Amino acid sequence: MSASAWRNRGHVAYGAFIIHRLSGLALTLFLPVHFLVLGQALSGEAALDVSLRWTQAPLVQTSEIALVFLLAAHLTGGLRLLFVEFVGWRSEAQKMLIASAGGVAAFCALVFALNLL
Amino acid sequence: MSARAETRLWLAQRASAAVLALCVAVHLATMIAAVRGGLTAAEMLGRTRGSIAWAAFYGVFVLAVSIHAPIGLRTVASEWLGWRGRSADVACTIVGVALLALGARAILAVTR
Numbered sequence: 001m002s003a004s005a006w007r008n009r010g011h012v013a014y015g016a017f018i019i020h021r022l023s024g025l026a027l028t029l030f031l032p033v034h035f036l037v038l039g040q041a042l043s044g045e046a047a048l049d050v051s052l053r054w055t056q057a058p059l060v061q062t063s064e065i066a067l068v069f070l071l072a073a074h075l076t077g078g079l080r081l082l083f084v085e086f087v088g089w090r091s092e093a094q095k096m097l098i099a100s101a102g103g104v105a106a107f108c109a110l111v112f113a114l115n116l117l
Numbered sequence: 118m119s120a121r122a123e124t125r126l127w128l129a130q131r132a133s134a135a136v137l138a139l140c141v142a143v144h145l146a147t148m149i150a151a152v153r154g155g156l157t158a159a160e161m162l163g164r165t166r167g168s169i170a171w172a173a174f175y176g177v178f179v180l181a182v183s184i185h186a187p188i189g190l191r192t193v194a195s196e197w198l199g200w201r202g203r204s205a206d207v208a209c210t211i212v213g214v215a216l217l218a219l220g221a222r223a224i225l226a227v228t229r
Binding site for chain 1: 131134135137138141142144145148149150152153155156157158159161162182186189190193212215216219220222223225226227
């Protein structure tokens with residue numbers, strides 16, 4: 001790998017790219033589980049309640065907060081990418097856009113956590 | 118895959134992303150409000166059962182995800198695993214169809 005390619009990995013946009021990709025992978029892995037849990041309602045309200053009670057375990061709640069952060073981060077990071085692709089790359093704005101995306105995602109996760117716990 | 122097909126996938130990825138931006142924003146707001154005071158099946162199903170609006174909303178959501186996620190996986194498989202060609206395309210299509218089927222089942226479960 002060239003020296004410039006390694007240097008680019010230190011750029012904040014590379015961090016945003018990695019977070020967007022890893023959050024997308026995590027969400028794609030989580031979705032089938034989410035759909036299967038909701039599908040429990042086919043067997044009635046009580047069956048769904050069994051799964052929902054399981055989500056009250058501290059480890060599951062921590063995972064839920066992390067998932068909300070990843071979902072919000074994938075949303076805000078994706079909006080930044082759409083902006084870059086359809087409006088244009090403005091180098092001076094990237095750090096502000098990435099910081100805003102991270103801030104909004106953290107805010108969503110925090111509000112979710114405060115309501116959940 | 119031809120350049121035209123690649124372009125179509127690129128467009129489908131961006132179009133589904135635009136739809137998902139709206140769906141995810143609504144879903145986040147709903148989740149944040151719904152978990153306040155604990156989430157029960159009665160409360161959740163009370164909101165969604167018999168609702169054509171929620172069924173339509175989640176139908177669009179699931180359809181957009183079923184397009185967006187497999188195209189993203191195809192890119193990751195190509196760039197990080199070097200997995201390209203027909204086998205990768207077929208695998209990603211299977212993921213998309215599975216997400217669509219499981220998502221449709223979940224919508225049916227919570228809105229019927």
